[in-house]
Amino acid sequence: MTKRPLDILDQVLNGEPVIVSLKGDRELRGVLQGYDVHMNLVLDKAEEVTDGATQKIGTLIVRGDNVIYISPSGN
Template structure:
């Protein structure tokens, strides 16, 4: 059974009918678009999706990687979150580490 999704075209605000038959069809719609990928071990990627396969192996370009590390303050026992960012021109992402794929929020 095919589901139909209506998407708003970015430039001219027209509605287009898109048929989605399986989850990877939604990923296909993001080719050449900026996406957000949540990975295992508190890693997050934002970049342009160039290619993917059925295992969610992906090739991303213009990637910003954010790694979040949680440390415990030894005196107050409070959690301290530290983020490390780096930019990567082209990246191969192995699909078994992917938790979530999403278009980035409009503010990103």
């Protein structure tokens, strides 16, 4: 059975952290709470990761056209 990208995103809606890579060489880590067909994301407990340091942001909405990839963080 071939999986579709949105099916795979459904699998990470389980409360485990994800890493979101953004345009402009930015990276976020947080818990994916939801998304839409445009890849707009709602992240909870979001942090921006910069050179190993993290800055806590909280709840964040990320516009989909800025997303390069989403990956399980493996914490």
